[in-house]
Amino acid sequence: MSSKDGKGKVTIAVSGLNATDNPGPGVPVIRALRLAMGESLEVVGLAYDVMDPGIYMDGIADHVFMVPYPSQGDDILFERLSYIHSRVHLDAIVPTLDAELFPYVRLVPKLEKLGIGTFLPTEEQLKLRSKVEFDKLAQRFDIAVPRSTPITDLNELNRLVASGAYSYPLMVKGQFYDAYVARTQPEAAMYFNKIAAAWGLPVVVQEFLVGEEYDVVALGDGNGGLVGAVPMRKTVLTEKGKAWAGITVGDPKLKELTEKAVRALSWRGPLELEVMKTARSGDYFLLEINPRFPAWCYLAAGAGANLPHACASLALGENVEPFDRYDVGVMFVRHSLDLVRPLYDLEALSTAGEVHRE
Amino acid sequence: MNEQARKRLSSLAVxxxxxxxxxxxxxxxxLNRTGLVILRLVGRGAG
Incomplete structure (x- = not known):
């Protein structure tokens, strides 16, 4: 991997530095890049909040820039990225958060003109995998999914339950984030309002399946092929259902399902599949496709399939050989610790919106 | 013990x-010592 302007180091910007108990994927993506690239890599962290812990972690970002929230519009984001490029010359950007993907995908041609590489899905692919369109995707490509219905008001949910289409418990999900098990109508109403306020409408109602959940991190080559995939079982969950610990598994059915989904979508870029193996029948249901790396993606690098590095290489226009193996039985466990820092970084980010380290 | 169960037990890394x-x-x-012995026997075709 070499820089496009011959400066010696490759500069890659990564977003999602919110390494909290509901972590963004930025820090693990950066760790995976550093694992593969060592000293030849310069990392630019793109932060939405001055308190994102990834900003303050040792050995993560060489530069940090505050960026506008996606809701502020593509032009404002592009203006900011152009400025950042003028300061540190970006070779590639790896955006890692769901809500920013549409703006970044729309900006791909403009970023290309600046010489900034990306490896992202198309707008159409993004729409097809959305929770709102998910049912249609499954029908079109014969992938088993739990029944789901997007709704825009609570009466619709009540009608669906009254008609017998759904019964409690059921899942209430946001279009970008959040999923809750509702066991009663008041619980469903509470989650509907909570999700609608946070992520907007529609909210998705989904059949509740009993079984064991597996997650797969994968990278699609954009032509229907798989660059690599690593499945894992979450062994410890946070209150929000996020993985706090996990272990890689070697179930061939998970790989088959991943290949089928990536082929169906001709997916270009990173993705995470959430799969349920039902307790009763042992059948596999695809619960969700997240259009980005999951926060546990460093496990893939640790298991010998460094998918974030492969994604960055593709963003830089390089050829990447598909991974034909990964290690089964590799586990991870998260931890939390306090980072103690002088005020300088917070000061610089709050006032100038950027911080640089030697 | 059916063949599927035997296969599953044999695939365990112990x-x-x-x-x-x-x-x-x-x-x-x-596994305790007894379980370990049983699992090894199953692996050798006993059961």
């Missing part, structure tokens, strides 16, 4: 101290 890992499901188990 170490000397009785720690077992199922590579397909990701589950881990701890």
């Amino acid at each position: 170490n000397e101290s009785g720690f077992a890992f199922d590579p397909a499901s990701g589950h881990t188990f701890t």
Whole structure:
């Protein structure tokens, strides 16, 4: 991997530095890049909040820039990225958060003109995998999914339950984030309002399946092929259902399902599949496709399939050989610790919106 | 014991101290000495 302007180091910007108990994927993506690239890599962290812990972690970002929230519009984001490029010359950007993907995908041609590489899905692919369109995707490509219905008001949910289409418990999900098990109508109403306020409408109602959940991190080559995939079982969950610990598994059915989904979508870029193996029948249901790396993606690098590095290489226009193996039985466990820092970084980010380290 | 169950048990990775890992499901188990002996016998075709 070499820089496009011959400066010696490759500069890659990564977003999602919110390494909290509901972590963004930025820090693990950066760790995976550093694992593969060592000293030849310069990392630019793109932060939405001055308190994102990834900003303050040792050995993560060489530069940090505050960026506008996606809701502020593509032009404002592009203006900011152009400025950042003028300061540190970006070779590639790896955006890692769901809500920013549409703006970044729309900006791909403009970023290309600046010489900034990306490896992202198309707008159409993004729409097809959305929770709102998910049912249609499954029908079109014969992938088993739990029944789901997007709704825009609570009466619709009540009608669906009254008609017998759904019964409690059921899942209430946001279009970008959040999923809750509702066991009663008041619980469903509470989650509907909570999700609608946070992520907007529609909210998705989904059949509740009993079984064991597996997650797969994968990278699609954009032509229907798989660059690599690593499945894992979450062994410890946070209150929000996020993985706090996990272990890689070697179930061939998970790989088959991943290949089928990536082929169906001709997916270009990173993705995470959430799969349920039902307790009763042992059948596999695809619960969700997240259009980005999951926060546990460093496990893939640790298991010998460094998918974030492969994604960055593709963003830089390089050829990447598909991974034909990964290690089964590799586990991870998260931890939390306090980072103690002088005020300088917070000061610089709050006032100038950027911080640089030697 | 049916063939499927035997296959499943044989696929477990087991170490000397009785720690077992199922590579397909990701589950881990701890076996006592008796369990370890039984599992080895099953692996050799007993049962």
